[in-house]
């Protein structure tokens with residue numbers, strides 16, 4: 001255990017800030033179960049999260065520890081997990097430590113421990129990040145030199161994919177399908193804007209291989225900062241150690257060449273209405289034809305698969321313009337949900353040009369962390 005801070009309100013009160021190891025996971029799990037209502041009904045979810053994102057994370061050994069904590073007389077009273085994500089930044093591979101499950105024992109809240117945890121986590125690695133939606137933590141980031149990445153909001157957008165799901169409960173199966181098909185034509189007219197000569201085919205895939213690595217090599221050549229999405233990483237994250245049910249699909253042009261990948265999850269609304277949540281897109285920034293072709297085919301694929309809504313949780317300066325052109329609606333955000341702390345500090349150009357994937361942190365997988 002390494003003491004990180006000897007000063008500050010928490011230390012003055014006899015509390016010691018420390019770095020955590022795998023031995024501390026059971027205590028972290030118990031505290032997370034007490035602190036987050038969505039774990040209370042399913043205590044195994046948080047255990048599985050630690051196993052997938054920390055214990056079986058091939059990049060975790062590149063960090064010194066699994067998070068930061070605060071102890072009193074040896075007992076853990078607060079913690080913030082930090083998990084490793086391989087990153088591509090400024091032409092180099094590195095690792096970013098992303099925060100998850102910041103929690104303070106109820107008896108110790110309101111005494112500055114949350115603030116002290118975030119402070120300790122910012123020196124956990126050269127680059128640390130958080131995709132938290134927490135209003136308390138966002139306030140703390142703003143005071144501690146974290147940079148809000150990608151503007152003021154979350155960059156999320158949404159649109160309707162089809163009408164049949166919404167009509168089903170009102171008019172029943174057959175009528176919903178017929179009427180739905182007619183109303184869907186209005187959506188098709190809107191999507192016609194993004195159709196280009198890059199017609200092709202979108203298909204789910206079950207494993208990534210060398211073709212994905214070739215695509216990734218081309219993507220990374222044009223990005224200044226993004227999650228490293230090699231075949232190895234995507235196989236680990238999406239297929240081997242998912243923390244929610246993720247799907248991956250490929251967009252191939254008419255020559256059969258792989259031009260883009262998309263990852264999505266499913267959100268279930270009441271009465272069987274489903275929303276596809278786009279979590280990642282792997283496509284060359286300069287290949288505008290491919291991203292247009294991908295979205296045009298993906299929306300049709302989702303409709304055929306029974307989705308009513310689509311939410312886009314991938315954001316970049318290039319995609320923002322396309323979302324506007326597609327007429328997507330911006331989704332309300334409680335502040336900026338993506339903060340980065342770097343030392344040495346980042347060039348503002350890199351922070352501004354950050355590609356925000358819904359796979360970056362794990363907030364998107366697990367709810368409101």
Ligand SMILES: CC(C)(COP(=O)(O)OP(=O)(O)OC[C@H]1O[C@@H](n2cnc3c(N)ncnc32)[C@H](O)[C@@H]1OP(=O)(O)O)[C@@H](O)C(=O)NCCC(=O)NCCS
Pocket residue numbers: 035036101102103104105108109110111112113114115116132133134135136137139140368369
């Ligand atoms: C959120 C949490 C970590 C804060 O810890 P804490 O030790 O009570 O926070 P601090 O005393 O360091 O307060 C830091 C700032 O956050 C504010 N804050 C604390 N809890 C808050 C809440 N629930 N909502 C809004 N602001 C809050 C404090 O007022 C303080 O801001 P101020 O200095 O401007 O007054 C703690 O309440 C907790 O464990 N909650 C349950 C789990 C959770 O929601 N985690 C956050 C996930 S993002």
